[in-house]
Amino acid sequence: MRVLLTGGAGYIGAHTATVLAGRGHEIVLVDNFANAERDVPARLARLTGQAMTLIEADIRDTETLTAALRAHEVEAVIHFAALKAVGESEVDPLLYYDMNIIGTIRLLQAMRAANVGRIVFSSSATVYGQPDSAPVREDAPTRAENIYGRTKLVMEDLIRDLARTGPLRAAANLRYFNPVGAHPSAQIGEMPRGVPNNLMPYITQVATGLRPHLNVFGTDYPTADGTGVRDYIHVMDLAEAHALALEYIGAHDETLTLNLGTGTGISVLELVRAFERATGRPIPLHFAPRRPGDVASNYADPSLAARVLGWKARLNIEDMCRDAWRWQAAQAGINDI
Numbered sequence: 001m002r003v004l005l006t007g008g009a010g011y012i013g014a015h016t017a018t019v020l021a022g023r024g025h026e027i028v029l030v031d032n033f034a035n036a037e038r039d040v041p042a043r044l045a046r047l048t049g050q051a052m053t054l055i056e057a058d059i060r061d062t063e064t065l066t067a068a069l070r071a072h073e074v075e076a077v078i079h080f081a082a083l084k085a086v087g088e089s090e091v092d093p094l095l096y097y098d099m100n101i102i103g104t105i106r107l108l109q110a111m112r113a114a115n116v117g118r119i120v121f122s123s124s125a126t127v128y129g130q131p132d133s134a135p136v137r138e139d140a141p142t143r144a145e146n147i148y149g150r151t152k153l154v155m156e157d158l159i160r161d162l163a164r165t166g167p168l169r170a171a172a173n174l175r176y177f178n179p180v181g182a183h184p185s186a187q188i189g190e191m192p193r194g195v196p197n198n199l200m201p202y203i204t205q206v207a208t209g210l211r212p213h214l215n216v217f218g219t220d221y222p223t224a225d226g227t228g229v230r231d232y233i234h235v236m237d238l239a240e241a242h243a244l245a246l247e248y249i250g251a252h253d254e255t256l257t258l259n260l261g262t263g264t265g266i267s268v269l270e271l272v273r274a275f276e277r278a279t280g281r282p283i284p285l286h287f288a289p290r291r292p293g294d295v296a297s298n299y300a301d302p303s304l305a306a307r308v309l310g311w312k313a314r315l316n317i318e319d320m321c322r323d324a325w326r327w328q329a330a331q332a333g334i335n336d337i
């Protein structure tokens with residue numbers, strides 16, 4: 001298919017582009033480089049052998065988007081572009097409403113104008129807030145516990161509304177659990193700016209010596225070892241799910257909401273041990289109080305995605321650690337594994 005990726009130079013978008021190119025899809029990347037390095041499209045071209053069209057634009061620029069959708073005869077959009085920092089969203093809610101909600105409205109207007117009726121959307125497990133129990137199914141109650149989460153819920157609703165009322169023919173809301181890892185080539189990966197909020201990039205920066213230790217936030221959760229439990233999923237598995245979802249909605253006029261996770265909960269300490277095993281790098285720990293707003297345990301029931309798409313995560317926690325490390329080590333100029 002001819003597919004336009006908003007936020008296509010970002011972490012998940014770029015990995016998805018490699019898988020889509022490998023499956024013969026033609027790709028148009030749209031990004032304003034608010035949170036991406038400018039050389040990502042060139043890296044993608046080298047990795048895939050496909051010179052992807054790059055349009056440097058903001059998704060709120062409906063005119064440019066409409067023109068791009070028409071000029072490239074785009075059949076479907078994968079909508080990654082968004083701001084994603086929970087803390088920042090609580091400091092500047094209007095920025096998040098503008099980029100995420102208004103941005104999605106503008107994109108949907110462009111899609112309607114260009115008669116593009118298929119969309120895959122980057123949602124998040126954050127829409128479940130503090131889940132009542134895990135594993136979490138797609139029919140679990142949703143709740144916004146911060147501004148970022150609220151924008152994801154609103155964006156999902158906008159897409160469902162347009163699918164119900166006509167402008168969209170098919171949509172897949174994909175609720176990611178905790179994406180980690182990098183492309184096995186170590187040519188693309190996650191590039192957090194400043195101090196990472198997320199666990200895996202923090203661990204890899206401790207491993208390079210950039211940070212002295214990992215703060216383990218909370219050791220008294222009602223989990224097996226007292227630390228928080230999450231469903232980490234390799235970004236390449238996630239990328240493959242996007243390709244399958246795209247192909248599914250290309251063939252079926254349906255609206256889907258799917259969890260993308262492995263279905264296995266991993267604690268902070270389990271992840272640290274897996275990282276040390278996979279890389280041979282020790283991670284010094286400091287035990288710290290709980291981080292405000294964190295849930296004890298959240299992991300997916302991914303069986304609906306398995307039934308509908310025939311998709312299942314294949315890479316395990318050590319693969320995730322190894323690839324995250326290979327990427328971070330390459331960035332830091334460490335010739336390690």
Ligand code: NAD
Pocket residue numbers: 006007008009010011012013030031032033034035036057058059060079080081082083084099103122123124125176177178179
């Ligand atoms: P990312 O920041 O690496 O990628 C987002 C990309 O969108 C960036 O390249 C950025 O420059 C671009 N962008 C942002 N605002 C834009 C705008 N107004 N116009 C054009 N481009 C814009 O983030 P990611 O981790 O790849 O996340 C992709 C999507 O997945 C986001 O919607 C995010 O909310 C969602 N998500 C991410 C995670 C995660 O842990 N990474 C988890 C759940 C959901």
Ligand code: UDP
Pocket residue numbers: 178197198199200202214215216217218227228229230268291294
């Ligand atoms: N975490 C931690 N130290 C860190 C970052 C995260 O102990 O420096 C813990 C956090 O409390 C949670 C888990 O790691 O239990 C995953 O956190 P992350 O921010 O990666 O994902 P999220 O909480 O958004 O699911």
